[in-house]
């Protein structure tokens with residue numbers, strides 16, 4: 001059975017698109033037929049992060065309005081065989097994203113794909129709502145910062161009360177906590193909420209921790225999802241996240257401050 | 271910094287780390303926000319509040335704003351909280 005996974009947060013700029021790109025790529029790298037949908041209508045960005053911005057012809061709104069058939073709007077990813085991108089529209093406003101239209105697209109995608117990853121826009125308005133409504137599982141992307149944690153709690157409340165699964169009385173949406181932009185050094189110094197703190201407050205299972213890393217900017221500069229960056233801690237962390245999601249028991253990494261070796265102190269570390 | 275300042279700092283003890291402050295603030299505000307969400311407020315609550323106010327008003331002369339009825343979630347349990355701030359010169363006996 002195909003699974004619909006929403007990557008959501010409430011708060012903006014916490015790493016949803018970065019996560020959607022790397023998570024979908026990771027699923028595809030493991031042989032799953034995967035599609036990642038940009039729900040950020042008006043502010044599309046996933047195409048840039050995936051490096052396919054120049055191949056966008058049709059978008060999700062074109063498909064909903066019947067201007068294009070779904071297969072014409074899907075863009076094959078250049079890094080992975082099993083991965084496709086469905087871009088958002090840049091020109092329309094988000095009200096064009098009707099729930100019936102989204103449902104039609106998701107049902108059609110379910111016939112071909114194993115995983116449908118939905119990159120939610122920020123906020124709790126219509127765009128974010130349509131991204132989460134059909135979800136079976138949710139990655140709740142949270143930064144170790146008060147406003148992000150509070151917004152994640154809001155989103156969890158909405159998932160539990162207003163998602164299709166909630167409305168239809170099915171099993172609830174399965175929630176996963178993903179802490180991103182984590183800085184173990186600052187946590188150790190008492191300057192940043194720890195993973196344990198966040199988990200204790202939000203009370204949902206932890207799927208993974210992505211460290212704050214300069215390589216994320218390099219990945220976005222070149223249009224390569226961070227998971228493909230060789231030997232970077234972010235890539236490793238995202239691979240762990242995908243492995244755990246698929247049921248492998250992988251221990252948490254990158255959650256304690258590493259001691260700076262002499263070499264790193266002299267020449268700097270990434 | 272003067273000697274006095276140093277001494278005062280010493281007496282106050284180590285400052286609370288900001289991460290600890292962040293966690294405490296979140297726990298308080300989220301408990302509040304969760305309580306006010308969805309099914310947490312049963313529809314008899316306004317009527318119950320109204321009747322409690324009437325009963326209390328029979329015995330104590332008091333402002334309506336000084337009485338709060340709240341339903342809070344504490345883990346598995348719902349706790350109905352009745353908060354009455356008494357006027358300074360009055361006591362219930």
Ligand SMILES: Nc1ncnc2c1ncn2[C@@H]1O[C@H](COP(=O)(O)OP(=O)(O)OP(=O)(O)O)[C@@H](O)[C@H]1O
Pocket residue numbers: 009011012013014015016017018019040120121122180181182210211212213214216217220234
């Ligand atoms: N682990 C990380 N380390 C460092 N920078 C990061 C990390 N994850 C994301 N970023 C940076 O944070 C910014 C926001 O990331 P991203 O676009 O993924 O967030 P978003 O939640 O999708 O934002 P929006 O709410 O606007 O859609 C980007 O500049 C990105 O490069």
Ligand SMILES: [Mg+2]
Pocket residue numbers: 016017018040045120121
């Ligand atoms: Mg985004």
